[in-house]
Amino acid sequence: QKEVEQNSGPLSVPEGAIASLNCTYSDRGSQSFFWYRQYSGKSPELIMFIYSNGDKEDGRFTAQLNKASQYVSLLIRDSQPSDSATYLCAVHGSSNTGKLIFGQGTTLQVKP
């Protein structure tokens, strides 16, 4: 079992729809969770982080964390073609240092 798992996609949504990206993790003691966006050929860009159970909203983005289910998700409302990218879920594990463990990423395509 991979430490952080994401559906590789592609996930295709029409412009204006809600895109839902999901991530599961295996280390029950994990404490910090991050979503990065990576355009092709570019570096990862931090878009959300969440530390506590529940929802965290920032503009069109909402991160949701359920530690009991070991599940974290990212919702993108009013999706735009410019949101088309790969979304990486990353986790700080319980026993390691500051290193991040990344999932393989989900490719999102927003069609006009």
Next chain:
Amino acid sequence: NAGVMQNPRHLVRRRGQEARLRCSPMKGHSHVYWYRQLPEEGLKFMVYLQKENIIDESGMPKERFSAEFPKEGPSILRIQQVVRGDSAAYFCASSERERAEQFFGPGTRLTVL
């Protein structure tokens, strides 16, 4: 530019040569992380450093790879005797403290001929 800086952005080496990748963290950040992204693969942690100390090198290959973050100057990731399999994008990230949010630099794309 207050962001993480990396240079060079592109580096071409022949097999057997040495590659040196540099990273300057964001202003106010003293924690540096190196990650590698192989073609069509995810980001993999390599090493975590603070000034003059290697904190976690659990992701570093045992041979040919080394990293440092001296008291003065940028962090350096050094790859000796490069092989074709080292061709990848190498990203540096920095954070204000351990286990805080990490911000990535633009990366160095290494091509080994």
